[in-house]
Amino acid sequence: MRLLTIGSSVFVGRARARELGHPESAAFLQWVRARRPRLFIPTPAIPEVAAALSRTGSDREVAQRYALAIGHLPNTVLVALDDAVAQQAAVLAAQHRLRGAAAVFVAAAAMFAAELVTLDSEQLERGAAVVQTRTPQTFLTIATL
Numbered sequence: 001m002r003l004l005t006i007g008s009s010v011f012v013g014r015a016r017a018r019e020l021g022h023p024e025s026a027a028f029l030q031w032v033r034a035r036r037p038r039l040f041i042p043t044p045a046i047p048e049v050a051a052a053l054s055r056t057g058s059d060r061e062v063a064q065r066y067a068l069a070i071g072h073l074p075n076t077v078l079v080a081l082d083d084a085v086a087q088q089a090a091v092l093a094a095q096h097r098l099r100g101a102a103a104v105f106v107a108a109a110a111m112f113a114a115e116l117v118t119l120d121s122e123q124l125e126r127g128a129a130v131v132q133t134r135t136p137q138t139f140l141t142i143a144t145l
Contacts, residue, residue, distance in 0.1 A: 002037035002143075005109035007118030008048040008101075010136055015053055015066055021119045021136065028117065028136030031143065032073065039076040042085070042108040044101060046070055079108040096126045106130050115139070 006029075013025030032039070050067035054060050071078050079085060085107055092110070093103035102120060106127040109116040115132040117139050118124055124133045134142070 002035070003040065003112055003114035004032070004037050005040045005042070005105055005112070005114045005116045005131075006032070006045075007105050007116065007120050007123055008045045008052065009119035009123075010117060011045065011049045011066075011070060012052045013119050013136075015049075015058070015063075016056070024135065024137040024140070025119065028140055031140060035143075036074045038112075038114075039073055040079050040108050040112045040114050041070060041073075041076055042079045042104045043081055044104055048101060077112075079111070085111070092130060096129055098122060098126050102127065 009021070010025045010028060013019045013021040014029050016022065046067050049070060050063050053063035053066065081104060085104065088111065089100070089103040089107040092098055092106050093100060098106060099122060102123045105116060105118065105123055108114075109131040115134060116123060116127055117134050117136055119135060124135065127133045
């Protein structure tokens, strides 16, 4: 079974048709629903997605429902931002010059030896020193080989 952490950027990319990476994010999340890999999603993804959508013009209620639904995807473990995750994220942020939120996603993926699927260039590039990182499109290309 595949172990995945999905960056907030993928959920936002799926939700907004005008977002860069929308078709790839939509196809990837469709693959996730069909194949049901084990997901490890850090809890900050939920408010991050809600904020990104509502701040860019999405209806507040729709943004809220969409973000809350992330935790209900099949085979999902919500990774709480507890002391252990925060400390690991701090170490990774300092060592790899990651933004705080980006470091939390990399830390969650690292804790569970999961691949990180994201559209965030910082997570893709700097996180690759810690975990396997892929864009949704790259992941789908490899997954279908």
